[in-house]
Amino acid sequence: MQLEKYTIDELNHQQAKKHQWRFNGVAADISNIDDVLKKLGVFNIAIPSWALGTGGTRFGRFSGGGEPRSLEEKIEDVGLIHALNKSSNAISLHIPWDIPKNAVAIKALAAQHGLHFDAVNSNTFQDQKDQKLSYKFGSLHHIDKAVRKQAIEHNIEVIKYGRQLESKAISVWLSDGSNFPGQLNFRKAFQNTLESLEEIYAALPDDWKIWVEYKPYEPNFYSTTIGDWGQSYLLANKLGAKASTLVDLGHHLQGTNIEQIVSLLLMEGKLAGFHFNDSKYGDDDLTVGSINPYQLFLIFNELVEGMDAKGMDHATSIGWMIDASHNVKDPIEDLLQSVQAIKIAYAQALLVDKTALVTAQNNNDVTLAQEILQQAYRTDVRPLVAEASLRNGGTLDPIGAFRKLNIRGNLIKERGLKTVATGL
Numbered sequence: 001m002q003l004e005k006y007t008i009d010e011l012n013h014q015q016a017k018k019h020q021w022r023f024n025g026v027a028a029d030i031s032n033i034d035d036v037l038k039k040l041g042v043f044n045i046a047i048p049s050w051a052l053g054t055g056g057t058r059f060g061r062f063s064g065g066g067e068p069r070s071l072e073e074k075i076e077d078v079g080l081i082h083a084l085n086k087s088s089n090a091i092s093l094h095i096p097w098d099i100p101k102n103a104v105a106i107k108a109l110a111a112q113h114g115l116h117f118d119a120v121n122s123n124t125f126q127d128q129k130d131q132k133l134s135y136k137f138g139s140l141h142h143i144d145k146a147v148r149k150q151a152i153e154h155n156i157e158v159i160k161y162g163r164q165l166e167s168k169a170i171s172v173w174l175s176d177g178s179n180f181p182g183q184l185n186f187r188k189a190f191q192n193t194l195e196s197l198e199e200i201y202a203a204l205p206d207d208w209k210i211w212v213e214y215k216p217y218e219p220n221f222y223s224t225t226i227g228d229w230g231q232s233y234l235l236a237n238k239l240g241a242k243a244s245t246l247v248d249l250g251h252h253l254q255g256t257n258i259e260q261i262v263s264l265l266l267m268e269g270k271l272a273g274f275h276f277n278d279s280k281y282g283d284d285d286l287t288v289g290s291i292n293p294y295q296l297f298l299i300f301n302e303l304v305e306g307m308d309a310k311g312m313d314h315a316t317s318i319g320w321m322i323d324a325s326h327n328v329k330d331p332i333e334d335l336l337q338s339v340q341a342i343k344i345a346y347a348q349a350l351l352v353d354k355t356a357l358v359t360a361q362n363n364n365d366v367t368l369a370q371e372i373l374q375q376a377y378r379t380d381v382r383p384l385v386a387e388a389s390l391r392n393g394g395t396l397d398p399i400g401a402f403r404k405l406n407i408r409g410n411l412i413k414e415r416g417l418k419t420v421a422t423g424l
């Protein structure tokens with residue numbers, strides 16, 4: 001299914017008057033409105049191939065209707081998301097869940113939807129059917145060199161698939177860790193991980209990056225070998241310039257000041273990018289902005305400030321990606337909501353009066369500093385996000401359009417009610 005431009009124009013036309021009135025109200029107060037709209041217009045967030053099917057929990061999975069049955073249909077779904085919001089022009093593949101059998105055809109199909117391929121993701125946290133050795137006790141950190149070798153080879157194979165699709169990065173998340181004290185020698189586990197990563201690093205093409213993701217617990221509950229940003233940063237530093245740290249918002253213990261981590265990684269040139277989601281308790285993979293939108297804004301505030309300080313391009317110098325998966329929502333609606341939440345937080349961060357904030361900080365005017373941040377956060381920027389989408393040929397209201405155009409109903413007609421996407 002591909003959306004026709006006129007259907008989107010027609011929906012926008014119906015809402016044009018109301019939108020214009022709301023937009024004019026907000027825009028009147030923003031001195032750099034053209035700059036804000038321009039930046040919002042080029043800002044894209046990649047969609048992971050595993051988020052297009054209904055997610056499961058360890059207790060089960062309730063599949064929705066019309067789920068994509070193949071990589072081709074997943075690309076089609078991302079194409080629909082991008083047609084609606086004009087902010088999701090890339091797809092991030094997970095290997096082996098989504099192996100491109102014919103890379104040329106897959107690339108052509110993606111291009112037809114205006115999409116390209118973001119980072120590829122390896123998987124050594126599960127055993128696959130035809131796999132010789134088990135990852136039960138870890139992969140890149142394993143005590144057995146043969147297991148490490150198998151995991152290294154898998155990562156190199158993922159790079160090979162990524163090259164065919166013109167991806168430029170591999171992101172590595174390891175579940176390696178231990179469940180009980182005494183199970184592991186921490187130093188040995190770290191050293192093995194480093195040596196394994198060095199071999200993968202050596203196989204990177206010149207223009208590629210490796211992104212090292214961290215997570216404090218789950219599936220292991222005593223230690224994780226790359227458990228926090230310090231451990232990831234240590235590895236990235238030892239590996240070299242092509243390695244950096246990937247921040248997944250759900251991979252922090254409660255109360256962690258993620259915005260401070262982001263600020264320092266950015267300062268050190270070691271912030272690879274993001275896996276966006278939201279959480280209440282742990283790695284909940286909830287819709288971005290659904291629980292703590294203020295935290296998301298504070299993170300974007302650090303990102304904008306930090307990138308501007310280094311003259312970095314907001315849209316392209318960092319990897320922006322969603323990593324979430326739902327068991328109760330329509331996956332496309334969930335992704336549309338997530339992208340909107342990210343763009344809202346980004347727009348708010350662009351509105352922060354930086355000159356006034358620096359002055360307040362230099363004067364230790366704590367009250368004013370808070371006022372300045374919250375002035376931006378409390379601005380209803382939704383008409384700005386809508387206007388940027390409109391100017392790019394997208395919809396003013398992506399979720400409303402998804403429902404009005406009965407996209408899920410049409411996908412069910414095409415694919416059937418009982419479909420199960422590959423993934424978690």
Ligand SMILES: [Mn+2]
Binds near residue numbers: 275
């Ligand atoms: Mn992640």
